[in-house]
Amino acid sequence: MPPQNSPDFPAMALLVQILQGDDSSRWYQRLVKEKELTLDLSGGLNYFGNEFDYTGPMIMTTRTTYKLGHTADEVLREMDAVVAEITSKGVTEKEIADAKVRYRSNFYSQLESSFGKTHLLSALALFRDNPQQINSLLAPFESVTAAQVKAAAAKYLVATNRTVIDRVPETKSEE
Amino acid sequence: MRILVAIVLLSTTILAQQKTAPAPGPARPLNLPKITEKRLPNGLTVVLAPLPNVPKMTSILTFKSATTASDRSAHPGIAQIAASVANEGTDTRTSKQIKEELRSIGGTLSLGSDADSTSMNASALSEFSTTLFDLMSDVAQHPSFPETEVKLAQENTIQQIRAGRADPGFLANERFQKAVFGNHPYGFVVPDEKSISALTQADLKAFVSKYYIPNAAHLIVVGDIDVDKTFAEVEKAFGSWKSGTVPPDENPPVPQREKRQIYFVNRPGSIQSAIYVGNASIPRKDKDYFAIRTADTIYGGSFYSRLTRNIRETKGYTYSPFSSSNTRAKTGSFMAGAFVRNEVTGPTLLEMFYELDRMRVLPVTDEELSAAKEYSTGNFSVELASQFGLASRINSVYTFDLDKSFINDFRPKIEALTTSDIQKAAAKYFDTYRAAIVIVGDWDKVKDQVTPFGEVTMYDAEGNVVTR
Numbered sequence: 001m002p003p004q005n006s007p008d009f010p011a012m013a014l015l016v017q018i019l020q021g022d023d024s025s026r027w028y029q030r031l032v033k034e035k036e037l038t039l040d041l042s043g044g045l046n047y048f049g050n051e052f053d054y055t056g057p058m059i060m061t062t063r064t065t066y067k068l069g070h071t072a073d074e075v076l077r078e079m080d081a082v083v084a085e086i087t088s089k090g091v092t093e094k095e096i097a098d099a100k101v102r103y104r105s106n107f108y109s110q111l112e113s114s115f116g117k118t119h120l121l122s123a124l125a126l127f128r129d130n131p132q133q134i135n136s137l138l139a140p141f142e143s144v145t146a147a148q149v150k151a152a153a154a155k156y157l158v159a160t161n162r163t164v165i166d167r168v169p170e171t172k173s174e175e
Numbered sequence: 176m177r178i179l180v181a182i183v184l185l186s187t188t189i190l191a192q193q194k195t196a197p198a199p200g201p202a203r204p205l206n207l208p209k210i211t212e213k214r215l216p217n218g219l220t221v222v223l224a225p226l227p228n229v230p231k232m233t234s235i236l237t238f239k240s241a242t243t244a245s246d247r248s249a250h251p252g253i254a255q256i257a258a259s260v261a262n263e264g265t266d267t268r269t270s271k272q273i274k275e276e277l278r279s280i281g282g283t284l285s286l287g288s289d290a291d292s293t294s295m296n297a298s299a300l301s302e303f304s305t306t307l308f309d310l311m312s313d314v315a316q317h318p319s320f321p322e323t324e325v326k327l328a329q330e331n332t333i334q335q336i337r338a339g340r341a342d343p344g345f346l347a348n349e350r351f352q353k354a355v356f357g358n359h360p361y362g363f364v365v366p367d368e369k370s371i372s373a374l375t376q377a378d379l380k381a382f383v384s385k386y387y388i389p390n391a392a393h394l395i396v397v398g399d400i401d402v403d404k405t406f407a408e409v410e411k412a413f414g415s416w417k418s419g420t421v422p423p424d425e426n427p428p429v430p431q432r433e434k435r436q437i438y439f440v441n442r443p444g445s446i447q448s449a450i451y452v453g454n455a456s457i458p459r460k461d462k463d464y465f466a467i468r469t470a471d472t473i474y475g476g477s478f479y480s481r482l483t484r485n486i487r488e489t490k491g492y493t494y495s496p497f498s499s500s501n502t503r504a505k506t507g508s509f510m511a512g513a514f515v516r517n518e519v520t521g522p523t524l525l526e527m528f529y530e531l532d533r534m535r536v537l538p539v540t541d542e543e544l545s546a547a548k549e550y551s552t553g554n555f556s557v558e559l560a561s562q563f564g565l566a567s568r569i570n571s572v573y574t575f576d577l578d579k580s581f582i583n584d585f586r587p588k589i590e591a592l593t594t595s596d597i598q599k600a601a602a603k604y605f606d607t608y609r610a611a612i613v614i615v616g617d618w619d620k621v622k623d624q625v626t627p628f629g630e631v632t633m634y635d636a637e638g639n640v641v642t643r
Contacts, residue, residue: 022283024274033270039331067334098278105281105300108229112561 001045001058001156009051010140011148012060012156016045017099018091018149019082020062024098026082031064037075038064050110052137053123060156072166083157090150103141199549205556207582210569211402217418218390221409222569224397226562231281232301232398233562235570236311239393241293241386244360244426250378252366254386256328257379258286258293263324266317270324273310280306284314290361291504292574293387298563301399308412311394315387316416320379329371336365340636343449343615346440347512350634351451354438354611355508357430388419393573397566429455429506432609435629440615440636448520448616452527453510454606459502459575465588466600467509471500472547473539473597474530474605475511479546481530482511490526492519504575509604517617521624524612528628534601538594552586618643 002008020027020043031038043062046054066075110116117134125131208224215221241254262284263270277284280303286295295314299307339345349364356362394413396405432454457463475482475498486492498511511531515523558564559582572581612628614621625631635641 022274022278024271024278029271029274036327039334094279098275101281101300102278105231108231108300109298112229112231113557114560115557 001060002152003057004051004055008148008152008155011144011152013045013051013141014096014099014103014144015086015091015149015152015157016043016060017102018086018095020044021099021102026086027062027064027079030078030082031075035078036067037070037078038066040065050120052120052127055127072164076164080159083153086150087154087157091146093146096144096146096149100142100144104138107138202552202586205559205583205586207559208397208565210582211406212579213406215389215410215414217414217416218388218392219413219416220393220573221406221413222393222395222573223400223402223405224395224565224569225400225402226397226565227399228560228562230301230399231298231562232304232307232396232400233296233298233566234307234311234397235395235566236295236297236315237393237395237570237574238293238315238387238391239291239574240388240391240422241288241382242360243288243290243363244424245386245422246382247360247363250374250382251363251370253374253378253382254288254293255366256325256332256371256374257318257320257382258288259332260320260324260328260379261286261295261318261383262314263328264319264321265313266319268313270321273314276306276310279303282307282310284310286314290363294570296563298398304400304405305408305412308408312412312416315392315413318380318383320376322376325374325376325379329374332371333368336368336371339365343440343442343445343447343514346442346636347449347451347613347615349638350438350440350615351453351510351611351613352508353638354436354613355432355453355455356506359427359429359505361426361429361503361505385419385422388421389413389416390418391421393570395566395569395573397569398562426505432606432611435608435610435612437612437614437625437629437631439618439625439631439633440613441618441633441641442615442636443617443619445517445615445617445620447514447516448523448614448621449512449514450520450523450527451510451512451613452524452531452610453508454604454610456500456507456509456604457502458506459504459571460577461502463600463604464502466592466596467500467502467604469544469547469551469589469592470534470539470597470601470605471498471509472550473543474498474534474601476500477547477550479550481533481543482513482527485530486513486515486523486526490519490522492516492523492526517620520614520616520621521627524625524628528607528610531601531605531607534598535605535607536602538598541594544592544594544597548589548592551589555585555589 002012019025020041028041031041041064045051045060046058047061064075066072110120120134121131124133208226210222210224213221243254246253262273280299282297282299284297286293295311297307297311352364353362394409456467474480475496482496482498486496487494493513493515496513500509501507511527513523559568568582572579614625618633633641633643
């Protein structure tokens with residue numbers, strides 16, 4: 001993923017929303033609903049945290065459980081096809097507007113509990129020496145354009161920049 | 176929204192050097208929002224509470240008649256499947272349209288059902304409240320249960336149940352509920368595969384029109400809202416919802432247990448035993464609710480509990496033992512549990528019963544009681560600080576017909592408890608004499624350790640009684 005201070009970062013964060021932010025997202029719809037290949041799909045940029053509570057390099061993660069009788073290759077083929085659609089045709093204005101709303105809504109949810117708010121303040125104090133940033137974190141995400149999202153997909157979501165783990169349980173011997 | 180930030184670096188440095196934690200200060204007053212109750216002509220109860228901590232809102236719509244018991248003889252498990260598919264399409268919206276509309280308001284909307292109700296939980300940025308109510312109302316009244324979505328839910332549910340049957344925790348819980356509640360709907364955990372596969376679109380539609388009715392429902396709205404404006408929006412979205420006939424209560428009485436008994440789910444090859452011990456307890460409305468809840472916190476319901484200190488800290492039998500007091504509309508259960516290696520299955524039962532009986536025979540210490548009170552009241556305050564937390568608490572007041580002052584009374588009622596109240600509740604409800612003991616494990620490996628504790632009935636993973 002681009003570094004947090006890169007101009008590509010907010011576009012990438014919104015692209016993550018569009019690909020896998022919720023049940024309307026492109027990967028979820030393709031894999032779970034249209035192709036019925038997988039049972040679920042979840043993930044994110046800094047999957048176990050958020051866009052702000054880390055420093056240094058970061059990955060985007062996607063986790064999905066494919067159904068019996070299917071393969072990881074089929075899943076990857078569909079995921080790649082979705083990315084290819086974005087790198088060639090881009091995303092719609094509606095998608096980008098919705099992604100911003102979704103992003104803002106998630107951000108507020110994080111600030112709702114005192115723990116969530118304290119956590120974010122402490123991360124900003126620790127990593128950026130500037131907890132005041134909590135008041136302006138959303139701004140860069142609000143100005144992202146569809147063209148920037150398309151460019152981010154082409155730049156970062158490439159096969160050479162990816163690791164795939166296909167976990168298959170051992171077949172149980174009959175008791 | 177502005178968030179004020181105040182950081183005092185100096186005090187942070189001083190705190191870092193201090194060796195012991197400072198004593199907690201006195202409890203600060205709870206500043207609860209004003210809660211307003213209204214009713215629509217169709218019978219829908221509407222409860223509104225402003226909590227503008229963030230510019231969002233949370234809403235819970237609860238159908239009190241759509242329970243595990245509803246339509247259970249003809250279609251076991253129908254409430255669960257209806258809840259999981261209801262938001263996958265309405266007469267005028269496809270599944271994808273619903274998800275996209277939710278995305279455009281930063282919203283969520285999902286349903287879940289249990290033994291006492293079905294609830295729709297929803298949230299959004301509060302600027303989009305009308306869209307959220309519109310979606311909720313549509314899903315409540317006109318779910319279309321598209322064939323493909325029903326099939327998908329049936330397949331996925333069957334997969335999940337199969338996965339559950341390979342999980343000792345799932346098996347122990349299922350057997351425990353059946354041991355304690357018998358054939359009462361509270362003993363129902365999951366339907367069999369045949370019942371799930373048999374459900375049709377028509378069954379689900381009929382279920383919803385009979386049980387999702389406004390005159391047996393309540394709508395809770397919490398968040399950055401204006402009460403009058405929000406109520407007008409609710410009226411507009413839910414006003415035309417037609418009331419129905421409230422179905423009769425289909426819950427029979429809970430069976431009484433006469434003696435202590437072991438229910439053993441045999442899983443040859445297990446290296447651990449999953450142990451659940453407990454009994455039926457009280458309905459949610461019972462006056463002993465606060466005492467049994469606090470007794471549970473001291474026994475095994477918190478990390479500082481007796482069970483944790485004994486079998487985790489001192490003896491090292493298990494990583495995280497637990498206990499819980501689950502109270503429902505008609506009755507509840509108290510349960511203690513642990514996952515332990517085969518060799519210490521018997522010794523774990525011994526300590527579980529020892530700690531239960533100790534609470535029945537001797538008073539807890541003042542120190543234990545005050546720690547448990549602080550734990551409960553502190554968690555309660557944290558819970559109420561979030562929109563969903565407050566909405567859930569209000570929802571339970573209406574689902575279980577609790578006193579309207581329940582939320583305000585919570586802290587004083589917990590604080591008034593004495594060590595004698597705790598002992599009395601333990602003596603009454605930690606009924607070791609008639610306890611149900613559920614063990615999921617390898618019978619051959621642990622039988623000599625467990626048979627001294629009671630008569631044994633043995634089951635397989637599918638729930639069939641098997642001979643030893």
